[in-house]
Amino acid sequence: DDSDMVPQDKKLIQLNGVLYPAALCSEENFKALESFEAREDDLMLVSYPKCGTTWSLNLLNDMVQTVYNKDPPNMIQILEFGAPNKYEKLNEEPSPRVLGTHLHYDNIPQSFFNKKIKLLVVFRNPKDTAVSFFHFYNKNPMLPNYSSWDTFFEDFIGGKVCWGSYFDHALAWNKHIDDEDVLLMTFEEMKEDLEAAVKKLSKFCGFSMTDEQVQEVAKKGTFTAMKEKISNIQKEFADIFLRKGEVGDWKNHFSEAQSQEIDAKFEACLAGTKLGEMLKY
Ligand code: A3P
Secondary structure (H helix, E strand, O other): OOHHHOOHHHOEEEEOOEEEEOOOOOHHHHHHHHOOOOOOOOEEEEEOOOOOHHHHHHHHHHHHHHHHOOOOOOOOOEOOOOOOOHHHHHHHOOOOOEEEEOOOHHHOOHHHHHOOOEEEEEEOOHHHHHHHHHHHHHHOOOOOOOOOHHHHHHHHHOOOOEOOOHHHHHHHHHOOOOOOOEEEEEHHHHHHOHHHHHHHHHHHHOOOOOHHHHHHHHHHOOHHHHHHHHHHHOHHHHHHHOOOOOOOHHHHOOOHHHHHHHHHHHHHHHOOOHHHHHOOO
């Protein structure tokens, strides 16, 4: 066991067979989450890491700020992150709360389903997700480093990365894509027409935003605008979470064999499904 060789803040823990960064998630958090109470007007973002979490949380916060004149929270919005006492603090936060999670469908607190909370689910094509995740592992002080892309690629395909297999997440959501309280959006669709994406999201949330308000939120949600805003607050965070923001960066990393391998896995999991069509790349 060489786990002692890894600096404490880069340690991973395994919960129910899935890896998580020990500096962010703990067994206590998962215990506390079992009894987490959602509120009817919570807005919840669900994403596999690197699919557009920071981006869509930013959009949701800006929308809530516009519609409710409510300041965005200063606490980390990802449910499973932080000290276990965060759940008490979350109980005190005024509504509507904007929350996020990378948890697999099966591990999302039951309360969100019982209360029919609106779930925004964001996905991104698996190739760009993998590339983004590789760089994230190497830049984030809470994750171990990968010296080579090839090693990371194997772990990504095999689901041996934090939060588990991209394909497990996609397979689970594919069954719920038409659920009433679910809106599935893609990174690529946000990239293609952000204003249209904000409009769709606003409608799903039941907000009545004017065209000007939609445009304003979209303007604040571009890569450049977000990078500038977040850099002014916390430079490191901006560097770690806003890297390139492009579609197709996978072409600079994948070998032909790797491209074929992930295509085959994608086909085996999602061929002919609605989600499969949405994530064609
Ligand atoms: P890249 O590493 O490909 O640049 P997450 O927030 O889920 O961790 O995802 C991070 C990815 O989303 C990074 O991808 C990041 O650059 C990209 N991203 C964040 N905000 C963005 C924006 N406003 N426009 C485009 N991409 C954005």
